[in-house]
Amino acid sequence: MTRARRSMDWGFPRWRPYGSSQEATNVRICDRHGCDEPGNCPAPKAPNSPERWYFCQKHAAEYNSKWDYFEGLDKAEKEERANAERQESSGYTESAHYGWAGSGDGSRSADEMRALEVLGLEADADFNAVKKAYRNRAKEVHPDVKPGDANAAKQFQLIQTSYEVLRAAEERREWRG
Known part of the structure; x- marks a missing residue:
């Protein structure tokens, strides 16, 4: 005569986690x-x-x-939608200074990333590398070096704007501490 085994689900303490069973799960x-x-x-x-x-x-x-979240929208609608979402999430970006953020870990804005791309730098470049890249690129396309070249003047303005964006971001980081 075989004895029936006692269930482990009786009494206290429970010997298995709640909700667990011995049946096979799909x-x-x-x-x-x-x-x-x-x-x-x-x-x-x-x-x-x-x-x-x-x-x-x-x-x-x-x-x-x-x-692509914005697939099917034209350029103006994409910009409008992106700006609306940026405004909705602005409260979260204000709290970014509480994190242990450093360059290259998602702490750079989209504008900073575009500026780094213009200067030919990686996302984790420090500000000394930015200065060096700015000087080198500016020397190549400066209007004094290439007088009368409209494309070089346009490139120089783009490089200057990129540097200004990165400089302002660096100052904000230093100010936050």
């Missing part, structure tokens, strides 16, 4: 062909569609990498 597999990872990340199959793909984290990141 695990949804990633919808990407050939992937055997659990598909925990839902992604829409089409805009405004209730149907979803279920990807693992790696394939969800791949799926979202080409996502």
Whole structure:
């Protein structure tokens, strides 16, 4: 005669976490062909569609990498929408000085990133590198070096504006402490 085993769900303390059971659980597999990872990340199959793909984290990141939030809008609408969202989230940017932010870790604005791109620098460049790049680029296209060249004058103005944006950002960082 065999004895029935006693359940571990009686009394206190509980020997298993609440909500756990001994039944098999269904695990949804990633919808990407050939992937055997659990598909925990839902992604829409089409805009405004209730149907979803279920990807693992790696394939969800791949799926979202080409996502364009402003797709289908013309340039003016994109700018208007981006400005509206920037205004809505301005309260969060005001609190950025509480973080341990440094250059290259997402603490630079989009304008600063464009300015660094104009000067040919990486996102983590310090201000000494900015000064050096500004001087070198300005010497190449300065109106005194290339008189009468409208394209060089335009480039010089762009370089100057980029430097001013980065200088102002550096001063703000120093002021915040």
